[in-house]
Structure formats: structure tokens, C-alpha cells
Amino acid sequence: MNDITTNQTTYPTLFDLFQHWGSAGYPDYVTGIWSNDGSAYNLTVGVGEGAAGDAGKQEILDLIEDDASVTFTTQSYSHNYLLQVQEELNPYFKQEESGMIFTGVDDMNNCVTVGISDRKEGDETTQSFIADLQHTYGDAISIEYTGTIVTQTTEELSLANPLAPSTAGKSPFSPLMIAGLILIPLLLFGVYFALRKRFVPMMQTNDGGTFTQTDRISVKEVEELVKDSALTVSKDVDEKVMDGIEKLRK
Amino acid sequence: MDKTQLSELFTRIQRGDKEAFTQLYHDLKQPVFTIIYRIVQNRTTAEDLTQDLFVKLFVSPTEATIKNPRAWMFQTAHNLAIDALRKTQPENIDDMVLASPERMEHTIAVKTDLEQAIATLSCAEREILSLRLNAELGFQDIARITGQSLSAVYRSYRKTLKTLQTLLNGGTL
Numbered sequence: 001m002n003d004i005t006t007n008q009t010t011y012p013t014l015f016d017l018f019q020h021w022g023s024a025g026y027p028d029y030v031t032g033i034w035s036n037d038g039s040a041y042n043l044t045v046g047v048g049e050g051a052a053g054d055a056g057k058q059e060i061l062d063l064i065e066d067d068a069s070v071t072f073t074t075q076s077y078s079h080n081y082l083l084q085v086q087e088e089l090n091p092y093f094k095q096e097e098s099g100m101i102f103t104g105v106d107d108m109n110n111c112v113t114v115g116i117s118d119r120k121e122g123d124e125t126t127q128s129f130i131a132d133l134q135h136t137y138g139d140a141i142s143i144e145y146t147g148t149i150v151t152q153t154t155e156e157l158s159l160a161n162p163l164a165p166s167t168a169g170k171s172p173f174s175p176l177m178i179a180g181l182i183l184i185p186l187l188l189f190g191v192y193f194a195l196r197k198r199f200v201p202m203m204q205t206n207d208g209g210t211f212t213q214t215d216r217i218s219v220k221e222v223e224e225l226v227k228d229s230a231l232t233v234s235k236d237v238d239e240k241v242m243d244g245i246e247k248l249r250k
Numbered sequence: 251m252d253k254t255q256l257s258e259l260f261t262r263i264q265r266g267d268k269e270a271f272t273q274l275y276h277d278l279k280q281p282v283f284t285i286i287y288r289i290v291q292n293r294t295t296a297e298d299l300t301q302d303l304f305v306k307l308f309v310s311p312t313e314a315t316i317k318n319p320r321a322w323m324f325q326t327a328h329n330l331a332i333d334a335l336r337k338t339q340p341e342n343i344d345d346m347v348l349a350s351p352e353r354m355e356h357t358i359a360v361k362t363d364l365e366q367a368i369a370t371l372s373c374a375e376r377e378i379l380s381l382r383l384n385a386e387l388g389f390q391d392i393a394r395i396t397g398q399s400l401s402a403v404y405r406s407y408r409k410t411l412k413t414l415q416t417l418l419n420g421g422t423l
Contacts, residue, residue, distance in 0.1 A: 088390065091401035097408055125408060136388040222414045225364050226383045233283045237297045238275075244305040245271060 010063055014070050015040040017063055029056025031075035032082075032107025046075040046110060075110040077140050085112045085140055092129070099126040101146065111142045118145040124219050256319040263308060271308050278320075279304070281385040282327045288376040289331035291369065295338070299330045321391040324381055328395050335373070367417040375410040382407055 011017040018033050031046035045060060047053040053074055061067050082105045089112070092098040099120030106113045114133065120126040130143055217225075262270035282303060287296035303326060368376055374396065381392045389407070393400045 088400070091399070092404070095401070097404075129404075132389060136390060217415060217418045219411045219415050222411050222418060223383060225418070226368070226379055226414070229284075229364050229368070230280045230384045231284045231287050231296075233279045233300060234297060237283075237301050238279075240301050241275060241279075241304050242272070244301070245268060245308050248305070248309055249266070249268065 010065055012064070013041060013066050014043050014045060014060070014064050017060065018043070018045075026079045027056060027059075028078045028080055029053055029059075030079050031077060031110055032079050032105075034107045036071065042069050042071075044071040044073055044108075046073050046079075046107065048078055049074050049076065077110050079105070079107070082110070082112050082140065085137055089114065089133075089141075097125045098129045099123060100129075106142065109142065111140055112137075113142050113144050115144050115146045118147050121145050128220070128223070253318060253320065260319050271304075274307075275304055278323055281380075282323060284384040285324055285327050285377065285380045286331045288368070288380045289328070289373055290335055290338075291373075292338075295334055296331075299327075299334055303327055303330055318391060320385070321387055321395065324385045324387060324391075325395045328377065328381075364414075364418065367414050370417065371410060371413065375406060375413075378403055378407050379410050379414075 011020060014033075021027070021030065029048045029052050031048055033043055033045045036042045036044055047056045047060075057072050060070070060072075064070065086103050086105055089100070089103050092100050093103070099116045100114060101117050102113075102115035104113045104115075114130075116126065116130065133141055134143075256274075259270045259274045263274065279300065283296055283300045286299045286303075287293065290296055290299070303323075307323075307326075368379070371379070377396065378392055381387050381395060382389070387395075389400055389403050392407075393403045396403065398406070
């Protein structure tokens with residue numbers, strides 16, 4: 001909790017106060033500050049909801065000399081809390097399973113933007129990671145899928161530079177050959193997929209049941225199975241607990 | 251039940267409200283028992299500890315302000331189970347730190363037997379799994395309860411799921 005003591009110092013503009021907070025730390029009633037027109041002299045400052053926010057608003061007005069161009073708005077999360085969330089997300093940064101490639105505090109939308117590589121959009125582990133973040137932080141975070149930085153190949157560079165020798169139109173393969181090269185493996189894979197269950201032998205379990213290896217259980221299904229596996233407390237325990245409480249009450 | 255509702259129940263229990271206690275008991279007995287069982291691996295002990303935990307909760311009300319009552323309940327369940335394990339099976343306490351690879355070299359013949367697959371995990375892995383999926387706690391709370399770092403908990407959880415997936419698909423480790 002930051003309790004900013006200013007010793008009655010006043011600041012010419014909100015921007016000057018903002019700069020002071022930048023070095024001294026933000027009061028907890030501040031949720032964010034942003035420019036309305038790109039300049040440093042037309043700023044909106046977000047404050048918390050309720051009495052604390054109102055008191056903060058008054059404190060800001062008391063601290064700045066020129067309050068004519070200040071706009072206020074109320075938001076849910078303090079800037080300090082969002083910085084804390086961002087810090088808590090650090091362990092996941094650039095971890096393969098998280099797919100997280102950046103985080104940033106978005107003052108205007110009052111949340112931490114979590115950038116996830118768009119290559120991980122369909123990834124089960126990443127989706128589970130995101131679901132957990134959403135469960136933990138709610139709307140204090142916002143997920144954004146984004147492309148990763150791709151190193152340009154020499155060929156791509158030549159497209160950007162018209163003076164470089166171009167290879168366009170000089171392919172040694174005709175379009176028909178290329179189509180064949182793509183379609184034949186796809187066709188073979190389709191045939192294999194359709195017949196796959198017949199190829200995989202059935203296996204017998206200890207209790208005489210059978211299964212085939214085609215029945216793969218996904219990680220998501222494992223999670224569901226474990227969730228459903230919560231053990232039941234016997235009625236005997238229920239009775240003992242309730243009897244124990246009753247005796248204690250007497 | 252969210253944090254606020256749970257906090258309200260705790261406050262009412264502190265005042266000796268039996269109805270609040272009954273509601274809390276019915277909401278949390280199953281995950282609490284599951285967590286304890288996954289640590290001690292003995293039904294009778296797990297039932298005794300579950301009973302102890304809830305009765306003590308009513309007898310000795312908790313301190314007035316608990317930030318996260320749900321996490322507090324599972325932290326208490328964890329502590330009770332570890333104490334019991336220390337008394338009855340001290341050799342298994344090491345298992346809280348590291349799973350023996352030998353124990354994991356095991357084929358699950360009956361692939362649908364989830365409990366059998368879970369039993370091959372280390373005590374720490376079983377606990378993280380249950381705190382996450384049965385107690386529905388976030389990774390941060392789990393890290394606090396188990397005394398591990400956030401990233402260690404997350405990695406362990408993912409590894410455990412993969413292990414179970416392999417075992418349940420009839421594979422070996």
C-alpha cells in the first residue's frame with residue numbers, strides 16, 4: 001500500500017504530478033493515467049471507486065495548480081495492483097507451455113494485457129494456462145493473441161528490394177506437379193486415418209476387457225476425470241462431525 | 251461459493267452458528283477429504299483427519315481475518331495430513347519432495363483405473379493435482395500451501411497431467 005506523502009508540495013500540471021508519481025510510486029487510489037490527444041497536457045486520470053476514489057480525486061485537485069484540463073474517470077483496479085499482477089505473471093514469461101510473449105499494463109482499459117503467441121491459439125496446455133489466469137485474475141487481465149517475430153529469409157528480403165535478383169516464375173516444377181505433390185500425401189494420410197482402427201490390434205486387460213490404442217485420452221479429459229474422482233466421505237463421518245458439534249454446543 | 255460468501259460463513263461459525271457450519275461442511279468436506287486422502291493414502295486416517303479438522307474449526311474459531319478462507323481450509327488440511335504422515339509413515343515424507351523413478355516404472359494394465367494411476371504419483375504430485383482439480387485453487391494458493399514456487403507448482407502440475415495421460419492411455423513411464 002502506497003501512502004504518498006507530498007508535504008503539501010503542489011505541481012503545475014497533472015503531468016508534473018504524474019512524473020513525481022513515476023519516481024515516488026503511485027498512490028493506491030490511482031488506477032491509471034493516459035493522454036486524450038497524445039499531448040502531455042490533456043490527461044485523464046483513473047481513480048478507484050467509492051469513497052477512497054473520491055478522496056483521491058480531491059487530493060489530486062489539491063495537488064495541481066492547473067486543474068482545468070484534467071478529466072477523471074473511475075475504474076476497478078489500482079495501478080499498483082496491476083503492476084503486482086504483471087510481476088506475478090513473470091515466472092511464465094517465455095515458457096513454452098504458457099505461450100506468453102509479453103505483458104503490459106493497459107491503463108485505459110484497466111487491465112494487464114497478456115500477449116500469447118498466436119501459434120499457441122489451439123494449444124491445449126496454453127488454453128488451460130489461460131483459463132487458470134482468468135480464474136485467478138478475472139477481468140484484471142486481457143488476453144491478446146499476437147504474432148511472433150519471424151526472421152525474414154533471403155527470398156523474402158528480395159521481395160522487399162526490387163533491385164535484388166528475383167526467383168519468381170523460375171520454379172523448376174509445373175503447377176500440376178506441385179498440386180500432385182501436395183494432394184497425394186494428403187490422400188494417403190486420409191486412407192490411413194480411415195483404416196487406422198482396423199490396423200491397431202485390440203489389447204486385453206487384466207479383467208478381460210479390451211481396448212485399442214486409438215482411444216487416446218487428452219490432457220483435458222484427464223483433468224475432467226480427476227475432477228470427477230473426488231472421493232466421497234462416508235455417512236459415518238458426517239454423523240460423527242455433526243454429533244461432535246452438537247455435544248460441544250451443549 | 252465465492253470468497254465473500256465463504257468469509258461470511260466463517261464469521262458466522264465464529265459466533266457458533268451451526269447452520270453456517272453445516273453449509274460449510276457440506277460444501278468443503280469432499281475436496282478436503284480428497285486432499286487428505288491423496289496425501290495419507292489411507293481411508294480411515296483420512297476420515298479421522300477430516301472429522302478432526304471440521305470439529306476443530308467449530309471449537310476453535312479461526313482468527314478474525316483470513317484473506318482466502320478456501321485456501322486456509324486446504325492449508326490446514328495439508329498440515330494435518332503431513333503431520334499424520336510424519337507420525338505413521340515417516341519414510342514417505344521424502345516422497346513429498348521427489349517421486350521415486352522406480353515407483354513410476356509401472357504399467358497400468360487396466361487403463362480406466364484412475365485411482366491406480368494416481369497412486370503411482372508422488373505424494374507431492376497427488377496433492378498439487380487435487381488442490382488444483384478437487385479443491386479448485388489457483389496456482390498461487392497452491393504454491394503458498396505447498397511451500398513451492400509458482401513456476402515449480404505449474405510445471406509439476408503439467409508434468410503430472412502428462413504422466414496420468416500416458417498411464418491412462420496404457421503406456422509406461
